[in-house]
Amino acid sequence: MEGKLATNTDDKKTTTGEGGGQFKKRDASWPMVLFYVHLNILGFYGIYVLFTSTSLLTIIFTAVLTLLGILGETVGVHRLWAHRTFKANAPLRVFLMICQTLAGQGTIYSRVQAHRLHHAKFRTDEDPYYSNQNFLYAHVRGNLFKYSPQQEELLQKLEMWDIEADSVVMFQKRFYVLLYIVLNVLLPVNTPFQYFGETILGAMFVGFWLRSLIVVNVGNLVNSAHFVWGIHKDFKPSDSNSIFIITKSFWPQFHYLLPNDYQSGEFGDYSQGIGSAMIRVFAALDLATDLRTISSVAVRKGLTQALDTDRPIVECIEEQVKLEENELPANHFLNRNKFM
Ligand SMILES: [Zn+2]
Numbered sequence: 001m002e003g004k005l006a007t008n009t010d011d012k013k014t015t016t017g018e019g020g021g022q023f024k025k026r027d028a029s030w031p032m033v034l035f036y037v038h039l040n041i042l043g044f045y046g047i048y049v050l051f052t053s054t055s056l057l058t059i060i061f062t063a064v065l066t067l068l069g070i071l072g073e074t075v076g077v078h079r080l081w082a083h084r085t086f087k088a089n090a091p092l093r094v095f096l097m098i099c100q101t102l103a104g105q106g107t108i109y110s111r112v113q114a115h116r117l118h119h120a121k122f123r124t125d126e127d128p129y130y131s132n133q134n135f136l137y138a139h140v141r142g143n144l145f146k147y148s149p150q151q152e153e154l155l156q157k158l159e160m161w162d163i164e165a166d167s168v169v170m171f172q173k174r175f176y177v178l179l180y181i182v183l184n185v186l187l188p189v190n191t192p193f194q195y196f197g198e199t200i201l202g203a204m205f206v207g208f209w210l211r212s213l214i215v216v217n218v219g220n221l222v223n224s225a226h227f228v229w230g231i232h233k234d235f236k237p238s239d240s241n242s243i244f245i246i247t248k249s250f251w252p253q254f255h256y257l258l259p260n261d262y263q264s265g266e267f268g269d270y271s272q273g274i275g276s277a278m279i280r281v282f283a284a285l286d287l288a289t290d291l292r293t294i295s296s297v298a299v300r301k302g303l304t305q306a307l308d309t310d311r312p313i314v315e316c317i318e319e320q321v322k323l324e325e326n327e328l329p330a331n332h333f334l335n336r337n338k339f340m
C-alpha cells in the first residue's frame with residue numbers, strides 16, 4: 001500500500017499524485033503500536049512495583065536517568081539540534097547525545113527531521129503530530145503511524161545539512177541499536193540488579209518500563225504541548241498582534257512563529273524552566289555559546305513596524321533581532337533583567 005499513488009475505488013480516496021488521499025494516507029506502524037501497548041501496561045505496573053518493592057538507591061538512580069533522558073530530548077533534540085538556539089562544543093554534544101539515547105525515542109536525526117517537518121507543516125495534513133486534530137493525536141496517535149508517501153517526499157526536501165555535518169549525531173545514527181541496548185537497556189536495568197541488590201522485578205519494571213513511560217510522555221510533549229498551553233487551535237495568530245503583548249506569554253504561539261529562542265521552554269514556560277537554566281549553566285561553563293534570544297524590546301519594535309508597514313510580523317521581528325544582536329553582549333544570559 002505504501003508508495004502507491006492511486007487506484008482506490010473509495011470515492012474519497014480515488015485520487016492520484018500530489019494532494020491525493022492515498023498519497024497522504026498513513027499506515028499503522030505495528031512495532032510502534034505494540035511498543036506503546038507494552039509501555040502503558042508494563043509502565044503502569046512499574047508504579048505498583050515502585051511503591052511496593054523497590055530500593056531507594058534504584059529509585060534515585062532511575063530518577064537521575066529519567067531527568068537526563070528528558071534533558072536529551074528538550075535541550076538536546078529540540079533546542080540545540082532542531083532549532084539551533086545555541087552552539088554546543090563537542091563534549092556537550094556527546095553528553096546530550098548520551099542523554100538523548102537514554103530517552104529511547106529514536107535517533108537524534110529522526111527526531112530532528114520529524115520536528116522540523118512538524119514546524120514546517122504546522123496545522124496541515126503533512127504535520128506528523130498535528131493534522132488539525134487534538135492533543136491525543138499529537139501526543140500518542142501521531143507516533144503510531146508510518147509517514148505517508150507525501151511526508152516521505154517532504155522529509156527528503158527538508159534542510160538537514162547542519163545535522164549531517166554533526167559527527168556526534170551521525171555517530172549516534174550509525175550505532176544507534178548498540179547505543180540503545182547499552183545505554184537504554186543494560187545501564188538502567190543491569191546496574192540496579194547487579195550493583196544495588198535490586199530484584200529483577202524492580203530493575204525491569206522501574207528501571208526500564210516506568211522510566212520509559214515518563215520519558216516518552218514528557219518527550220512527546222515537545223510536539224503536543226501547544227494543545228495544553230497554547231491558544232485554542234482555531235485561533236489564527238495573524239488575527240491579532242495581541243498574542244505577543246510584549247511578554248511573550250502565549251508560549252506555543254511565540255515558539256511556532258519564532259522558534260530560534262533558547263528560552264522557549266517545552267512545557268508552557270518562557271525563560272524560567274529547567275531547560276533554559278541548564279543552557280545558561282552550560283554557557284557559564286563555556287560549553288555552550290551564541291545563545292540566541294529575542295528581547296521584549298525587539299518584539300515590541302517588530303510589531304510596531306509590522307503595523308506601520310503591513311509586512312509580515314515574523315519578518316519585522318527577525319529584522320529587529322538582527323539589529324539587536326550587535327548590541328547584546330555575548331554574556332547577556334547572565335544578566336537577563338538588564339538585557340531582556
Ligand atoms: Zn519546536
